[in-house]
Amino acid sequence: MELCKEFWQIIEKIRKERNLSISLVCEDIISERTYYRYMRSGCEMRFDILSKLSHRLGLDSVEIVKFAFYFNKKDPGITKFLFRLQTKQFSDIEPIYQSILEHKEENLSLQKLLNACIAKYEWIVGKIAKEDYISVLEKSLEYSSAEENNNIFILLTRVLYYEALPDNTRYSAECLAQAILKADFRMGFIFYVIALDCLMYSVLGSEKISIETFRLLTARFEEILELVDIKPFHMQKSLYKAYLHFLDGQIEEMKHPLFLYAMNLSVLFGGESYCQAKKKVEKLFKINLTDFLKEQSETVAIPKHFVFE
Amino acid sequence: MDSLERIRLERKIAIKDLVCDITSRRNYSRFLSDEINISLEVLSKLLNKLYIPFSEFSFYMYNLLMYENINEVYFHELIRKEKYEEAYQKYYPLIQGKQWKTLYSGKTIPIGTLLMKSKLRLISDNEALREMTQILNLENIIGGHIIDDDDIEAMFLYIRICGPQEKEKISAFAYDALTSEKYMKLTGFYEQTITILQLIGLKTLTTKAIITNEDRKRINELTDIALKFHNRTRMGIFDIMLFQTLYEYIKANNIENKYVVFYYVTSIIGSFNEDFVKDHKYAIAKADINMFYECLNDEDFIESNMYERLLANGIM
Numbered sequence: 302m303e304l305c306k307e308f309w310q311i312i313e314k315i316r317k318e319r320n321l322s323i324s325l326v327c328e329d330i331i332s333e334r335t336y337y338r339y340m341r342s343g344c345e346m347r348f349d350i351l352s353k354l355s356h357r358l359g360l361d362s363v364e365i366v367k368f369a370f371y372f373n374k375k376d377p378g379i380t381k382f383l384f385r386l387q388t389k390q391f392s393d394i395e396p397i398y399q400s401i402l403e404h405k406e407e408n409l410s411l412q413k414l415l416n417a418c419i420a421k422y423e424w425i426v427g428k429i430a431k432e433d434y435i436s437v438l439e440k441s442l443e444y445s446s447a448e449e450n451n452n453i454f455i456l457l458t459r460v461l462y463y464e465a466l467p468d469n470t471r472y473s474a475e476c477l478a479q480a481i482l483k484a485d486f487r488m489g490f491i492f493y494v495i496a497l498d499c500l501m502y503s504v505l506g507s508e509k510i511s512i513e514t515f516r517l518l519t520a521r522f523e524e525i526l527e528l529v530d531i532k533p534f535h536m537q538k539s540l541y542k543a544y545l546h547f548l549d550g551q552i553e554e555m556k557h558p559l560f561l562y563a564m565n566l567s568v569l570f571g572g573e574s575y576c577q578a579k580k581k582v583e584k585l586f587k588i589n590l591t592d593f594l595k596e597q598s599e600t601v602a603i604p605k606h607f608v609f610e
Numbered sequence: 611m612d613s614l615e616r617i618r619l620e621r622k623i624a625i626k627d628l629v630c631d632i633t634s635r636r637n638y639s640r641f642l643s644d645e646i647n648i649s650l651e652v653l654s655k656l657l658n659k660l661y662i663p664f665s666e667f668s669f670y671m672y673n674l675l676m677y678e679n680i681n682e683v684y685f686h687e688l689i690r691k692e693k694y695e696e697a698y699q700k701y702y703p704l705i706q707g708k709q710w711k712t713l714y715s716g717k718t719i720p721i722g723t724l725l726m727k728s729k730l731r732l733i734s735d736n737e738a739l740r741e742m743t744q745i746l747n748l749e750n751i752i753g754g755h756i757i758d759d760d761d762i763e764a765m766f767l768y769i770r771i772c773g774p775q776e777k778e779k780i781s782a783f784a785y786d787a788l789t790s791e792k793y794m795k796l797t798g799f800y801e802q803t804i805t806i807l808q809l810i811g812l813k814t815l816t817t818k819a820i821i822t823n824e825d826r827k828r829i830n831e832l833t834d835i836a837l838k839f840h841n842r843t844r845m846g847i848f849d850i851m852l853f854q855t856l857y858e859y860i861k862a863n864n865i866e867n868k869y870v871v872f873y874y875v876t877s878i879i880g881s882f883n884e885d886f887v888k889d890h891k892y893a894i895a896k897a898d899i900n901m902f903y904e905c906l907n908d909e910d911f912i913e914s915n916m917y918e919r920l921l922a923n924g925i926m
Binding site for chain 1: 617620621647648649650651653661662664666667668670671672673676677683713716750754755756758759760761794795796797798800802841842843844845846847873875876878879880882883887890891892893894895896899902903906907909912913914915916918
């Protein structure tokens with residue numbers, strides 16, 4: 302009921318803002334009387350009516366739904382928090398972190414995941430020790446059974462556990478990889494992509510999963526990013542593609558994705574995050590990152606894209 | 611309902627378990643066969659049973675709509691990238707005469723079609739502009755306080771052809787919408803739409819015939835807003851559009867700013883969107899390439915946070 306009331310209020314606000322009469326908005330959809338009645342009482346609304354009224358107001362129902370959830374302060378910022386944590390982008394994280402701390406999530410497995418993410422953040426910024434983070438992870442994973450791998454929140458919590466303790470005997474990288482490949486990525490995209498990225502980054506340079514599984518994970522990464530234009534994830538995808546070429550001994554093919562990764566790493570990341578990633582990549586590919594960037598810019602990228610005035 | 615049923619089947623949940631305490635099995639079947647319409651309340655409860663937030667479901671449905679109308683999406687992307695010939699050859703035949711269904715079907719696609727035709731000299735600029743003006747309904751947009759995806763994307767195309775007076779109005783609207791709290795942000799793609807709005811503001815200001823001191827102040831202010839926003843959202847291709855605009859501005863006004871040069875170059879050579887940068891050579895002064903290498907060799911700069919120095923120094 303609360304949800305419907307919210308939608309009615311938003312529709313009415315937009316109608317007034319756009320200077321449209323009730324009769325025009327309602328024509329062939331519902332009667333004016335019904336409109337008034339619904340608006341006052343916040344009565345149940347049919348999905349098809351929300352959709353038709355949204356279109357009459359020149360909008361799509363998704364715009365109204367998003368407005369209701371994100372801008373009427375109903376969203377505690379879970380996606381923002383997870384995105385910033387994954388990309389170690391902490392410049393504006395404090396209010397989001399506070400909001401997540403205060404948020405009481407109805408979905409128990411999501412709440413447990415949030416507890417783990419809060420602890421991970423606190424460990425990264427030095428508020429707690431790694432042992433404390435691991436103990437939160439262990440608590441979050443208490444009572445979860447093997448078949449719950451189709452719950453993306455539990456799956457991501459397990460991946461975080463693996464990331465923190467790669468030599469654990471509880472969850473193997475191969476099993477987690479198979480669970481990720483089986484999971485439905487169309488719902489809870491952010492949780493899925495983070496699980497995928499965390500696992501792949503954790504196993505880079507190790508032999509914890511087979512090359513074939515790594516290949517499948519990389520292909521999945523490419524598939525899910527097809528219509529998503531978020532640079533840090535594309536950057537990671539390029540790193541994994543480069544690594545596959547490296548493993549296959551295709552050094553020439555490796556250069557372009559590795560260049561894209563390195564160029565974006567130097568733009569998007571700074572401080573400790575940049576230094577750690579640079580060190581890892583230099584060790585993995587046996588290169589000097591700065592020299593590689595200069596050489597590739599000079600011989601390939603600049604001549605390919607620019608014309609001198 | 612089809613989407614909900616698809617998820618139920620994939621998750622191997624029996625109908626009786628899904629509908630238990632919410633609705634009857636018979637009603638569920640009637641929802642599926644479109645005999646009756648489902649209420650938001652019932653839909654929301656069914657989604658809860660599947661651990662799917664209503665907002666997430668609504669995006670899932672929208673993504674489905676995008677996939678089902680992917681030619682409309684690709685057509686719009688090409689027009690946005692000013693690749694009119696490719697849009698005309700590849701996607702226009704696939705969307706022509708069909709009912710457009712994406713978030714951009716009301717204004718952006720029709721305006722994009724007219725813009726494409728005028729750029730390819732299939733219709734005159736005046737003819738295109740006349741029709742575009744009717745579709746856009748500019749006075750209505752700038753008179754209200756709503757930011758919506760279709761209006762903003764349509765304006766982004768409109769400023770490529772409209773006269774200086776309309777540009778001035780759009781510029782003032784973009785600035786106000788980006789600096790004031792009074793606007794309702796009714797966007798399905800918030801990050802994308804706000805970025806386009808920032809580009810509208812910057813493009814209309816930086817390409818004015820005479821740039822006043824007030825304009826310069828606004829350019830700095832909007833650049834600051836755009837950089838901080840992009841620092842958070844980190845979306846692809848928009849940085850190319852942003853830094854191309856800024857690079858052209860500093861060159862036209864003899865402003866030296868090596869950080870703008872560096873980010874202009876890196877946005878292009880580091881683009882993940884191959885289609886966006888292929889078949890196009892970007893203009894650059896030879897001396898600016900040296901500035902790029904100078905920055906690349908500066909370890910302190912490379913280890914600094916995203917846009918940190920540009921934000922600290924400003925554009926001028």
